[in-house]
Amino acid sequence: MEYTRENISTKLRNHGINPTHQRIEIAHALFSRHEHLSADQVMAIVNTRHAETSKATVYNTLRLFLEKGMIRELVVDPTKIFFDPNTTPHHHMYEVDTGRLSDIHGDIQITGLPPLPPGLVTEGVDLIVRVRHAS
């Protein structure tokens, strides 16, 4: 699938989001790469050519995409949040010494989780394998 401006506009509309210039730019930054990006990185990408999008808009828009379920938030680095354009269930590997974050592919099974206390619903199950480069 190609991430043209037109396709991205459609995707935004499908999620109930009004496709504005800034929102298209931010969505494009996230979906055309297949990486996990921080708000700061999104900000930098979107403003490479010439400054067009403010910090407030980057943060607001990422929140909006999250609420609408278009992206996913990863809390894995103590200093910043990463945003993941892939919302299908998958797990992550985090290199603690370099800060690199990548997907784990394969058929991972988690068994033995006790039932939830009543009144609680699962929002997601995050599995993070923390690794580091050998001595």
Added chain:
Amino acid sequence: MEYTRENISTKLRNHGINPTHQRIEIAHALFSRHEHLSADQVMAIVNTRHAETSKATVYNTLRLFLEKGMIRELVVDPTKIFFDPNTTPHHHMYEVDTGRLSDIHGDIQITGLPPLPPGLVTEGVDLIVRVRHAS
């Protein structure tokens, strides 16, 4: 096991940590409760009676305990780190709407993890079940 000052001093020495007044207070805050605490909460607990321990010392000491493997760090809340006095492998449940963090007990098995790329070693596997209170 009782967490007297004496027992805590011994525990610190066993981890190669010089037991000072502040370090004993901080360790006591963590180990006498069986909760996951943020730096801020540790700070508040340690300084309830009268201010005795500075912010710098709280942060430095928590880092030190971490390095020495006496406590564990949990990156789960986007705004702050939690410290866990329980270093044995176990997993967590995080209530996203209240910020409450608790242990998951039971025999959880994770299968199907692909082998690590060469040169990388596992530091830990964190499983976080994110839950929220039903609508």
Added chain:
DNA sequence: AGGATAATTAGACAAAGTCTAGTATTTTGT
């Protein structure tokens, strides 16, 4: 005791993220 070393401190600083109040753009209704 006295010198060396280790630990603590106040407060400046940094970075991520939020908020506000004003401006610009887009949409809606006629």
Added chain:
DNA sequence: ACAAAATACTAGACTTTGTCTAATTATCCT
């Protein structure tokens, strides 16, 4: 097409978590 209303964007102040520095204090050793 036009005006009014609603939505979106912005600069920059502000907040919070955490780090750093340089000076002070406590501890250790002979």
